[in-house]
Amino acid sequence: MSYDAIIIGGSYAGLSAGLQLARARRRVLVVDAGARRNRFASHSHGFLGQDGRPPEEIAADGRAELMDYPNVTWTVGEATAADAEGDGFRVTLGSGEVEQGRRLILAGGVRDVLPPVDGLAERWGRSVFHCPYCHGYELDLGRIGVLAVSPMSMHHAMMLPDWGSTTLFTNGAFVPDAEQLEQLARRGVVVEPDAVKSIGGERADINLADGRCVALDGLFVLPRTHINSPLAEQLGCALNDGPMGRYLQVTETQETSVPGVFACGDAALVAGSVALAVGTGARAGAGAHQSLIFR
Template identity: 35%
Template sequence: MEDNSHFEVIIIGGSYAGLSAAMALGRSLRNVLIIDSGLPCNRQTPHSHNFLTQDGATPAEISAKAKAQVLKYSTVKFYNDLAVTGKKIDNGFQIATASGKEFTAKKLIFATGIKDTIPEIKGFAESWGISMVHCPYCHGYELRNQKTGIIANADRAFHLASLVRNLTDDLTILTSEKASFDSEQREKFKQHNIKIIEAEISEIEHDNGYVKNVIFTNGDKAPFTGIYAAIPFTQHSDIPASLGCELNENGYIEVNFLQKTTIEGVFACGDNSAMMRSVATAVYGGNLAGAMVNKELVDEQF
């Protein structure tokens, strides 16, 4: 890239949301830098779904095509590095990277995603994103009419069960601890023949990420083809919080309907600020963030 350290906008995160924001800004002739470390959270997922024109493509294929299109706009630059710190300066912000580079910009867009907290269950990490998934809208059709499990408890399990029940008649909730359901929830499970197993899980038996069996600490084994899991997450980057951006009660960056964070001049989009974790949502949020940042720059300059 050119020896240039100052930009109108720095976008941290160069996957779907970040690239979408960059396209909106590039088409408005804004001087933009995308900083990306090249480790998207869905890199293990074999196919992406529920996104018009790209249904069934691999995440890498979609990202590569998007990046090629975005970088046709000459005012947009892409830098492979990890943003590690950020601070407020006069008339903008400064971002430092792991390699020691420093860049400044008037506005920031965080498209940094979230980091799943993988439980210490043998085989879980290897299957995550392949046949152990998070979202019925992204993966449910491919798991339709199959023997399916849900690793979750309480209201989260109930919510997932209500969605997945529409896709399969063979559904089991795996709480891995004492189940926490009220009488109404248990009655719903009974009506829909949804089973509950409370035994602690010790291993996910799989073949190259495709689940075969769940093994429990008591020695029992249960066969499954696919499993949904509601697992906790953390923000992939701590820079927004270090700048003062507030997180909501669910751990997402707090943004308004224009993707603005609680810090002036800082925007966020994609999985770091949206509960609906999908490619389509990320692209929408990024496009809106890019447009709104451009509008702020216009208002300041016109």
């Protein structure tokens, strides 16, 4: 069967893109591997109308809404290859099946690569976070740490005092200069230069190399991000270099540098959230639909 659009990724961005196309009565295939980026978090925040809900419930409700449209097909699995064919694209699934679509929407998201500190990965999404807007308020003006990974951690440390008393653990990854130290002092940020040995405790206590332990209510870190799907590289889509990793270059309608291929969600953002993913998905779905009409 040939589809008007094949969407790779059935999380928030892919669901949002699919909804626009479904309501335009287009034939849509969603290919989903089932690995949402925020699956480690118990609650999602900052998304209007859904604030504080478990992320799996938001995704499940979105899928149920999309699948109410009879012109949408959902398949569980990975898309392993894609290439242009005629006026559309051919997508090969992990099962070996080959699907054809006139437009392709890449919504497979990114994966986070954390610095190699003992105890960090086990607390990811529970007491170790990357987004202050998503998780800062729930720390209730408590004790917050920033684990430095690059000069971008300065930005993190300058923001977080609005959510609690903040300590920047430079950990050999970043050394603030005199001007930056003055800026941090004005924001009330404590700078801890000793190396971080491990993360422990019920929340995210920092065990330092000199034997001290700094108790925290939450810890923020900027992971490196890697685009999940190999399709963008196979198709030759242009990428931008961001402070946390590469992301797909898109136009205002979310179209990539390859005509007919659109991208949305975290793979097409410098930094993402559920709310931003849904917004870019809506743009990608509408953009893909209009391209079917006006080209």
